[in-house]
Amino acid sequence: MLTPMTLEIGMLLFPQLTQLDLTGPHEVLARMPDARVHLVAKKLDPVISETGMAIVPTTTFAELPAPDVLFVPGGYGQIAATDDAETLAWVRAAGDSAKWVTSACTGSLLLGAAGLLRGYRATTHWAFHDLLPLVGAIPVDERIVTDRNRITGAGVTAGIEAALAIAAAVSGRDVAEQIQLQIEYDPAPPFGAGHPRVATAALVEQMRARVAPRHAERLAQLSRTS
Amino acid sequence: MLTPMTLEIGMLLFPQLTQLDLTGPHEVLARMPDARVHLVAKKLDPVISETGMAIVPTTTFAELPAPDVLFVPGGYGQIAATDDAETLAWVRAAGDSAKWVTSACTGSLLLGAAGLLRGYRATTHWAFHDLLPLVGAIPVDERIVTDRNRITGAGVTAGIEAALAIAAAVSGRDVAEQIQLQIEYDPAPPFGAGHPRVATAALVEQMRARVAPRHAERLAQLSRTS
Numbered sequence: 001m002l003t004p005m006t007l008e009i010g011m012l013l014f015p016q017l018t019q020l021d022l023t024g025p026h027e028v029l030a031r032m033p034d035a036r037v038h039l040v041a042k043k044l045d046p047v048i049s050e051t052g053m054a055i056v057p058t059t060t061f062a063e064l065p066a067p068d069v070l071f072v073p074g075g076y077g078q079i080a081a082t083d084d085a086e087t088l089a090w091v092r093a094a095g096d097s098a099k100w101v102t103s104a105c106t107g108s109l110l111l112g113a114a115g116l117l118r119g120y121r122a123t124t125h126w127a128f129h130d131l132l133p134l135v136g137a138i139p140v141d142e143r144i145v146t147d148r149n150r151i152t153g154a155g156v157t158a159g160i161e162a163a164l165a166i167a168a169a170v171s172g173r174d175v176a177e178q179i180q181l182q183i184e185y186d187p188a189p190p191f192g193a194g195h196p197r198v199a200t201a202a203l204v205e206q207m208r209a210r211v212a213p214r215h216a217e218r219l220a221q222l223s224r225t226s
Numbered sequence: 227m228l229t230p231m232t233l234e235i236g237m238l239l240f241p242q243l244t245q246l247d248l249t250g251p252h253e254v255l256a257r258m259p260d261a262r263v264h265l266v267a268k269k270l271d272p273v274i275s276e277t278g279m280a281i282v283p284t285t286t287f288a289e290l291p292a293p294d295v296l297f298v299p300g301g302y303g304q305i306a307a308t309d310d311a312e313t314l315a316w317v318r319a320a321g322d323s324a325k326w327v328t329s330a331c332t333g334s335l336l337l338g339a340a341g342l343l344r345g346y347r348a349t350t351h352w353a354f355h356d357l358l359p360l361v362g363a364i365p366v367d368e369r370i371v372t373d374r375n376r377i378t379g380a381g382v383t384a385g386i387e388a389a390l391a392i393a394a395a396v397s398g399r400d401v402a403e404q405i406q407l408q409i410e411y412d413p414a415p416p417f418g419a420g421h422p423r424v425a426t427a428a429l430v431e432q433m434r435a436r437v438a439p440r441h442a443e444r445l446a447q448l449s450r451t452s
Contacts, residue, residue: 018253019249019252019253020249020250020252020253020409023245023246023249023250023279024246024249024250026245026246026277026279027244027245027246027277027382030277030278030279031277037277037278039279046272046282051252051253051256051257051263052256052263052284053249053252053256053265053281054281054282054284055279055280055281055282056272056280056281056282058278058280105410125410126410143412143413143414144416154410155408155409155410156253156408156409156410156411157386157409157410157411157413158410160383161413161414161415161416164415164416164417165416168416168417173417174429176416176417176419177417177419177425177429178419178429178432178433180415180417180419180420180425181419181420181421181422181425181429181430181433182381182382182433183246183381183382183383183420184331184351184352184380184381184382184383184384184420184421185382185383185413185415185420186369186383186415186420186421186423186424187369187383187387187411187413187415187420188369188387189387189390189406189411189412189413190370190387190390190391190394190402191390191394191399191402191403191406193403193404193406193407194406194407194409194410194411194412194413195407195410195412196407197412198412199403199406199407203400203403203404203407204407206404207404207407207408
């Protein structure tokens with residue numbers, strides 16, 4: 001009799017991540033049967049998110065060189081993570097051997113900087129979507145983009161949806177629907193401002209102005225490294 | 227000239243919480259201007275969620291007896307938290323003095339056990355909705371229920387929506403819409419199984435059977451304490 005294989009899921013943690021990029025998918029992926037979720041970082045010290053939440057890693061890069069599923073979140077700290085040779089090398093090697101290579105938000109730019117999205121259709125946070133071609137990806141303006149074994153989600157909350165798509169791809173749609181019902185993901189936002197398509201032009205302009213310095217920083221970085 | 231007041235937001239952490247009940251709202255509330263979010267627990271040791279994520283508290287009960295906004299998440303550990311006299315006393319006192327008393331998922335049952343929902347309209351996770359009358363609340367089957375200064379969210383992911391409603395109530399709709407656009411909350415779930423209203427009868431039955439022991443445990447607890 002064969003022992004059921006445990007799926008090893010490696011979720012990258014780095015300082016100044018957007019915690020919901022990670023915690024949303026974590027709540028979904030950790031509910032998959034026969035899966036073990038690892039929060040992977042350089043060291044086991046707590047990692048502080050952009051908004052000040054400290055999350056404790058469970059596993060170091062050295063302990064999990066080859067997860068079955070690689071997941072990368074986004075956030076401002078993704079720029080420094082991309083500049084960090086050790087982090088980039090882990091992402092590249094883990095992505096090369098993983099069955100599934102996945103991300104939420106600007107995590108796809110880190111996957112891309114590691115060379116993992118060349119020639120793949122992908123998405124990212126709406127405010128950074130125009131940067132995808134700099135890493136050789138084909139930008140698609142959708143909440144979830146699946147291309148072969150790459151599954152990328154759009155900004156922050158789209159990570160929950162990307163994780164449901166990962167659960168369906170790995171364990172079947174029944175499992176994904178069970179998890180969706182458990183986490184009562186039957187959204188009804190109180191306002192309709194979650195995407196430039198539906199927000200007012202003034203609000204979109206204000207947000208673009210606010211992220212402009214970060215956008216410029218990433219543009220410079222990706223132009224340098226690609 | 228008056229100094230702008232900082233809004234002190236106290237989010238309760240307890241062992242075996244459902245982390246997304248807390249992390250979703252945290253990502254929203256931490257983006258409010260002039261607000262400071264505290265992760266409040268008995269001690270400052272990391273608190274482990276139901277799915278194994280360790281989050282580090284920032285503040286003890288003693289350090290924050292009277293937050294302006296009280297937020298309580300749910301999860302299996304909510305039963306033990308309700309049985310813990312120190313936790314229940316903090317919730318009761320904080321709720322009595324807070325400007326806003328809020329929750330996601332079964333967090334409302336903890337608010338209720340502390341006597342904070344008597345005569346208030348409220349919601350909770352669909353599988354535990356029938357327990358609300360045991361704490362004197364008036365059950366409403368909606369994603370977000372606002373009654374005077376009580377704002378309760380339905381299961382897990384509804385916490386993101388409840389937090390947008392809190393941001394709007396406290397800081398105005400413009401601020402809530404800015405945050406919604408930042409976190410790209412423009413949901414498009416890949417499947418339509420997030421509520422008993424839309425899931426198949428077989429799936430709902432399966433989930434009810436799975437949570438039956440927890441439901442019975444909570445029913446017994448709330449019957450005892452109310």
